[in-house]
Amino acid sequence: MNQNTNISQVGKSNNLNERLDNWLKCEESCHYFAIQIKGKEVHPFGFKDRPFYTLDQAKTYLEHLRLSNPDIEYGICSGGIDVDAIDFENLEAPMWHRVWMNLHQVRLIKLNMSKKSEQELSKLIQNYDEVIAWQVANNTTEFCHYYxxxxxxxxxxxxxxxYTPDIFEALTTKVCFEKTMPGRSFKISRGLISTDSLLSMDGRTADFFQGFIDYHKERITDIDPEYMVDREIVTETRTVKR
Structure with missing residues (x-):
């Protein structure tokens, strides 16, 4: 992936979706999308020198440009740069370059962490045994743990x-924060939230937090299969009364 490719006409193809999936798993290069002016000089990151990490971001900006300048014909191209050629520590890079590099840095860290075994990851947490003992002790229906x-x-x-229920996910996030915000210090914290408080937000929150809720719903069901059934009956009764 070392050349620009015009993808304006194939944005919805299965072939492009497969390529996108492969790019996100690639550890040797970093993909980008850029906006070019058709018939004009092709620039590495587009005529605005602005790389996009996702195709949706590029499409949104493309529509903005088309509405602002309807007489100019724009198109989206894709390309890639070898990881070794990118200076992720360059704090002097333009803002949009930094945003793009940070997203790829996070992607690469997550790929690297995902290859490590549980034993390898546990060694990166100084008090791992104590943390897991705490989590096991609080594996109840009354409370839900978080990191x-x-x-x-x-x-x-x-x-x-x-919040995440997974200590290793929290570890990965800490590594990502430390890499993308050099010079700052971070720590993993933990806590408990009452099940009633958590379930009161069920279906009323953002997708990322709903995933956290769904995890604990499954965990609680494993402990007591009747617990969630009883709560559903209460919820339905309240709905009817309204």
Whole structure:
């Protein structure tokens, strides 16, 4: 993947979807999408020098350009750059380059972490045995455990991740934060939320948090198959009363 390819006419093809899937799994190069002006000089990151990580982002910007300049014919191209040729630590790079590089840096970290065994990952968590013992002890229907990553420095803007039930996912997020925000310090924190509080948000929240809720619904069902059934009956009764 070392050349620009015009994909304006094949944005919905199965072939492109397969290519996208392969690009996301590639550890040797980083793909990009860019906007070009048809009939004009082709620039590596498009005429605006702005690489896009996802095709949807490029399409959204393409529509904006077409509405703003209907007389100009634009198109989307795709390409790739070898990982070894990218300076991920270059803080002087233009903003859109940094955004694109950060997304690829996170992608590459996740690919690398996914190849590690549970034993290898556990060695990266200093108090792993104690953490797992805590999780097992709190594997009940009354409470739901969570992990998240938060900044632990003196920066004025605090940073934290969303909740996850998986300590290794939290570890991966911590590594991603440390790589994409060099110079800052982060730690993995843990806690418990009451099942009633969590389920009160079921079906009323963002997809990423709904996944967290769904995990605990399955976990609770494994402990007590009747627990969720009883809650569904209560929910339906409340709905009827309204």
């Amino acid at each position: 998240y990553v938060q900044s632990c420095d003196n920066e004025s803007i605090a940073t934290s991740s969303s």
